[in-house]
Amino acid sequence: MLHLLPDPLPWYIVGPLFGLCVVALYAVTNLHLGVSGSYVQIIDAMRGRGIEVWRLWFLGGLLLGGVLATILGTDHQAGLAYGRLGQLLAPGALIPVLLAGSVLLGFGARWAGACTSGHGISGSSTRSPGSMVAVGTFMVTAVAATWLLHLATGGAL
């Protein structure tokens, strides 16, 4: 909103900053940084199971960080914007598409044990073999599926 940050922040600043978060969490608390594991706590709490409290604090921080970056920077995704997909589909069609896609996202993240952060950034950094396989798989699948959408929509997406 205030446009005080370059949009986007250059990769050579934001990339190392991502990495330092992983290092800081390990170095201070001996915990493995992951985002989907934090959302799992919401589900476990709803089902009356025990939760890892630190993950909720981490999740709260994630949201706060997003708010801060949006206030200091640019709010492209605010309100009803959803990029090219939002231009192509009316909300009545966009909502079911997003729901279907995000169910796959959650199902896959839970199945694989982690997501783009827990496997992608943290797991790759600890040289975890399972994480590297997961990253290779979701990268290749996502690129292939995106190209399929691109071709199927005649280049509209």
Added chain:
Amino acid sequence: MNRLNVACALIGTSFGFCFCAAGFNRYDVIHRMLLLQNLTPFLVMGSAVLTAMPLLWLLERRRWRTPLGGDLQLRRWPVERKHVLGGAVFGCGWAITGACPGTISGMLGAGSLFGIVTLAGFLGGMLLRDTVAERAVREETAPVAEPATSTP
């Protein structure tokens, strides 16, 4: 409120800040990355790993003792089928929504209304996976059913 939770919240704030500052909470940025038309996000991820990997290696080698969590122990997982199968399902969801779990929090932080839809689906998908996995475990441990006595 203890020191562990505060540390986690601070690091979470920095991590959440990065998602939005990098533009990863925008559909178009992720979509163009997955079309291989904009490779900058790969540079972000690559430099993140190249920053963290040597530092973690060094801490591990020097048997770092963490102030809040005892001796440092880096988590590693052996390769399993679930990494491929779950990864493939995840990749499809990523391609459709242009969102991953971290960027969903970034969308919510940016005030995206469709971010709420993505969050709802994401939580539902995780719950569905838990239910499927728990049912599979129950069926494995359940006593074998009596064979049917009547024949048609």
